[in-house]
Amino acid sequence: MKVSKIDGLGSYGVYIDNVDFDHLTDEEWREIGTLHMKNLVTIIRDCNLSPEKQLGWIKKFGEPRQVYYYSLMKKYGISSLGALIRLSMSKSSQMDEADKHVLQDYIRYQQPTSEGAGIVRVSASKDKDGNSVGLFDKGELLWHSNESGTLTFTPGVALLGANCMVGSSTGFIQTADYYESVSESFRSELDEMIVIHRYTHGKINPTINENLGRSNMCPVDDLEIPMVIRSPGGIKGLHYPLNTAFGIRGVSKTESEEIFAKINKHLFVDDYVFDHWYKNDGDMLLFDNSITLHRRLSDVPNRMAYRIQHDYSELQTDFWQPYFQPNFAEKYREQIKDIVETIGIKSFKLPETA
Numbered sequence: 001m002k003v004s005k006i007d008g009l010g011s012y013g014v015y016i017d018n019v020d021f022d023h024l025t026d027e028e029w030r031e032i033g034t035l036h037m038k039n040l041v042t043i044i045r046d047c048n049l050s051p052e053k054q055l056g057w058i059k060k061f062g063e064p065r066q067v068y069y070y071s072l073m074k075k076y077g078i079s080s081l082g083a084l085i086r087l088s089m090s091k092s093s094q095m096d097e098a099d100k101h102v103l104q105d106y107i108r109y110q111q112p113t114s115e116g117a118g119i120v121r122v123s124a125s126k127d128k129d130g131n132s133v134g135l136f137d138k139g140e141l142l143w144h145s146n147e148s149g150t151l152t153f154t155p156g157v158a159l160l161g162a163n164c165m166v167g168s169s170t171g172f173i174q175t176a177d178y179y180e181s182v183s184e185s186f187r188s189e190l191d192e193m194i195v196i197h198r199y200t201h202g203k204i205n206p207t208i209n210e211n212l213g214r215s216n217m218c219p220v221d222d223l224e225i226p227m228v229i230r231s232p233g234g235i236k237g238l239h240y241p242l243n244t245a246f247g248i249r250g251v252s253k254t255e256s257e258e259i260f261a262k263i264n265k266h267l268f269v270d271d272y273v274f275d276h277w278y279k280n281d282g283d284m285l286l287f288d289n290s291i292t293l294h295r296r297l298s299d300v301p302n303r304m305a306y307r308i309q310h311d312y313s314e315l316q317t318d319f320w321q322p323y324f325q326p327n328f329a330e331k332y333r334e335q336i337k338d339i340v341e342t343i344g345i346k347s348f349k350l351p352e353t354a
Contacts, residue, residue: 001016001018001019002018003016006043008273008274009174009274010176010177012176012177013172014035017046029060033061037312037315041172041292044283045282046282047284049284051113051306052113054119054160058118058310059115062312063311064117064309064310065310068215068219069081069084075099076094088107105209108127109134109135111306118310120134120309121134122134122135122303123135123302124300124303134304138205138207139205140205140296141296142203143293143294145289146216146217146309147309148197149198149199149223151332151335152335152336154289155289155320156289156311157308157309158284158285159284159306160284160285161282161284164281164302165278165300165305166279166300167278167298169276169277170276170285170294170296171294171295171297172276172292172294173267174272174288175238175267175292176231176235178237179228195227195239195246195249196222196246196247196248197218197221197225197245201213204243217241224249226323229290229322229324230322231291232312232315232316232322236291237291238263238267239290242293275295275297290322311345313348319349319350319351319352
């Protein structure tokens with residue numbers, strides 16, 4: 001196993017080569033996970049990992065999680081994901097038609113495995129009826145983070161390239177170096193800044209179904225999230241997803257845009273941006289979803305990748321608190337506890353109770 005620095009992602013990002021998953025030990029995998037949390041983006045090149053076994057390995061980092069499922073379970077008083085899926089398939093159910101369609105899309109995008117559910121196809125391929133079998137099926141994807149307008153967003157993503165990946169890229173921008181580079185006074189402003197999130201159709205991909213895009217990114221408009229948070233590895237940076245960042249609490253829309261423009265001018269520069277152009281199928285990309293944005297360049301027909309959103313609980317010694325602002329920290333503690341208990345995640349490290 002060989003580790004080398006990614007050239008173009010500032011202080012962060014590593015390549016790992018010569019990983020043999022047929023002989024990899026759990027201890028070696030945990031070492032990779034710990035290294036990844038310190039580096040935000042990890043690219044395991046040309047690995048021999050199959051989609052069938054991807055889920056089992058990622059679960060050793062933490063459980064897969066989709067906040068949208070939780071929101072529907074609460075909305076309809078459902079106590080299990082299986083019951084929620086059955087409700088969406090029932091012609092006589094009282095589920096809203098929009099919710100039915102979105103949930104059925106998510107189900108169609110799932111990749112079944114013997115190890116359970118949690119893998120989503122990202123692909124432009126179609127089934128025999130002409131329906132997309134994957135999420136984000138057309139066009140390039142602009143800078144975004146998953147569940148960006150959600151206080152309890154899932155912090156990790158594992159993307160396994162499977163077929164027709166050559167000619168496309170997955171790009172990243174990390175915000176930690178920028179945060180450390182600004183003046184102390186502006187850093188204090190950023191620490192106190194609260195971003196208002198709204199879903200705007202087309203800001204990530206103009207062809208995506210609006211209901212699907214909203215559910216995946218920002219189900220409720222005007223949700224507030226601090227600009228500066230901590231990654232699961234304890235790195236401070238900006239939670240600044242361009243796909244849902246709409247304004248800043250306490251200032252006008254015009255002033256918000258001026259502040260965003262000031263940030264963009266010094267953040268979106270070559271020092272912090274890296275586009276990984278696939279040279280082969282079989283690359284596994286592990287990336288942070290808290291203070292790191294990602295994008296997709298080039299539209300390659302029949303491209304197939306497998307995505308897992310996941311926590312890092314198995315790699316952490318205690319509860320991960322992304323927010324250092326007391327009121328948001330308390331909201332997060334309450335909401336994440338309810339999510340974990342509702343969905344039934346067993347391995348998540350919840351905060352200790354007094």
